[in-house]
Amino acid sequence: MRKYLGLLITLIVMNTDLFAAEAGMPQLDPTYWASQAFWLILVFTILYISISKFYLPKIKNNLDDRENKIKEDLENANKFKEQSDAKLKEYESILENAKKEVSKIHFESKNILDKDIQSKKKIIEKEIEEEIQKAQKEIAEIKKNSVTSIQSISENIASNIIEKISGDKLNESSIKATVNDISKQKIGKYL
Amino acid sequence: MASNPMQQFTVHKIGPEIKIGGLDLSFTNASLFMVISTSVILFFLFLGSKEKKIIPNKIQLIAEMFYTFVAKMISDTAGSKAKPFFPFIFSLFMFVLSCNMIGMLPYSFTVTSHIIVTLILALFIFIAVTVIGFIKHGFKYLSIFVPSGVPAILLPLITIIEIISYLSRPVSLSVRLFANMMAGHTMLKVFGGFVVSLGLLGGWLPLSFSVALTGLEILVAFLQAYVFAILTCIYLNDALNLHH
Numbered sequence: 001m002r003k004y005l006g007l008l009i010t011l012i013v014m015n016t017d018l019f020a021a022e023a024g025m026p027q028l029d030p031t032y033w034a035s036q037a038f039w040l041i042l043v044f045t046i047l048y049i050s051i052s053k054f055y056l057p058k059i060k061n062n063l064d065d066r067e068n069k070i071k072e073d074l075e076n077a078n079k080f081k082e083q084s085d086a087k088l089k090e091y092e093s094i095l096e097n098a099k100k101e102v103s104k105i106h107f108e109s110k111n112i113l114d115k116d117i118q119s120k121k122k123i124i125e126k127e128i129e130e131e132i133q134k135a136q137k138e139i140a141e142i143k144k145n146s147v148t149s150i151q152s153i154s155e156n157i158a159s160n161i162i163e164k165i166s167g168d169k170l171n172e173s174s175i176k177a178t179v180n181d182i183s184k185q186k187i188g189k190y191l
Numbered sequence: 192m193a194s195n196p197m198q199q200f201t202v203h204k205i206g207p208e209i210k211i212g213g214l215d216l217s218f219t220n221a222s223l224f225m226v227i228s229t230s231v232i233l234f235f236l237f238l239g240s241k242e243k244k245i246i247p248n249k250i251q252l253i254a255e256m257f258y259t260f261v262a263k264m265i266s267d268t269a270g271s272k273a274k275p276f277f278p279f280i281f282s283l284f285m286f287v288l289s290c291n292m293i294g295m296l297p298y299s300f301t302v303t304s305h306i307i308v309t310l311i312l313a314l315f316i317f318i319a320v321t322v323i324g325f326i327k328h329g330f331k332y333l334s335i336f337v338p339s340g341v342p343a344i345l346l347p348l349i350t351i352i353e354i355i356s357y358l359s360r361p362v363s364l365s366v367r368l369f370a371n372m373m374a375g376h377t378m379l380k381v382f383g384g385f386v387v388s389l390g391l392l393g394g395w396l397p398l399s400f401s402v403a404l405t406g407l408e409i410l411v412a413f414l415q416a417y418v419f420a421i422l423t424c425i426y427l428n429d430a431l432n433l434h435h
Contacts, residue, residue, distance in 0.1 A: 026201040027373065032221065033307045034214040036202070039222035040308050047229045047286055051236065052278030058240035059258045062251070069245055 147183070155179045196380035200304055200373065221308070224300045228289040257285065264421055269428035276427055283312070284420035291372060291412030295405070303415075304372035306365060313365035316423050324430035335429060364422055371415050375408045 158175050162168070204217045239254025247255060261281045265273050273280075287303055294301025302308055324332040336353040337346065382404060385397035 025197055027305045032202040032215065032219050035216045035219055036221050036305060036307050037311050038216045039225055040311055043225040043229050044282070044286060047232060048279060048282045050233055051282045055236040055240050056278050056281060059254055062240065062243055063255060063258065065243065066245055
């Protein structure tokens with residue numbers, strides 16, 4: 001919009017009073033055109049040279065440096081990440097091995113212990129058996145002994161009873177024979 | 192004097208008269224503001240590039256933003272072939288922007304509101320682009336006036352229109368910037384004058400307009416610098432990458 005307004009003003013001024021700065025636009029007064037052109041070219045050349053020779057390379061350097069630094073840092077970060085990943089894998093494998101070893105050791109020691117227990121059990125069982133046998137023997141002996149002692153005791157008792165009842169002393173050999181006979185019949189009941 | 196809104200555009204001599212070969216090359220207020228604009232740019236760029244920091248400070252950040260902004264503008268419109276012209280486009284953009292912005296300060300002078308200044312810039316761009324086009328493509332550069340895919344009957348007409356539009360490039364480029372700057376400043380001045388003449392009672396309305404216009408003008412100042420630079424890029428693109 002304003003562009004056309006400006007154009008309109010320009011055209012009006014051009015048509016009416018071209019070179020009259022007082023009445024219209026000072027822009028169309030050519031008195032200082034040469035001066036403006038001269039100073040514009042001078043100043044802009046200086047600006048262009050100092051920008052293109054000093055400032056832009058400097059800013060570009062700065063930007064490039066930053067970009068490189070970021071790239072480098074990213075690369076380093078990636079490298080470190082890879083390293084840490086590798087280390088993690090290593091750690092995991094070590095852990096796995098250790099677990100395996102632990103289970104192996106566990107298994108082996110269990111086996112050894114089992115064997116040990118088994119052998120000790122056997123030995124102890126043997127010992128127990130022996131003891132039992134010994135005891136049984138002893139028992140048998142005692143039984144035997146007891147039979148004879150019972151017989152003699154019963155002979156005594158019998159002779160004593162007969163003596164007390166009848167007042168006579170019975171023949172010892174006959175008592176013995178009777179007791180022996182009875183005990184042979186009945187002893188199985190008690191032993 | 193204050194009532195004439197065109198008063199602000201008058202050029203007057205500062206210091207002694209310099210005459211070389213019959214031309215009056217005196218230092219004027221226009222020259223002064225060209226020097227000021229350039230100094231501002233150079234000082235800003237000096238501050239922006241003096242310290243080499245990985246993490247930039249504010250001025251460095253702004254300078255680098257301008258750099259990447261212009262670099263992106265060129266690569267987007269003119270491609271990688273335009274890289275050698277980056278310093279020129281950057282200087283042009285910074286110069287026009289600085290002149291426009293400094294012109295927004297009260298009592299200052301807007302260098303770009305003078306047709307002669309914008310015309311010289313535009314003519315330089317036009318001639319340079321044409322020369323670059325002929326250097327790069329020889330006489331094949333003339334094919335820019337003959338667009339492909341046009342019916343044979345229309346071709347002479349289209350070619351004439353293309354030639355006219357090509358030749359009017361410096362005019363449109365210069366007048367666009369000059370007229371925008373002049374119209375904006377004139378309008379600001381007119382509304383400023385209304386504020387004074389309407390006084391305390393009715394002056395508030397034009398004052399608020401003035402405030403709004405100032406914001407608009409700052410936008411226009413940036414936008415016109417951008418348009419000037421991007422049109423230069425587009426013209427450069429036509430010369431570098433010949434295709435239609």
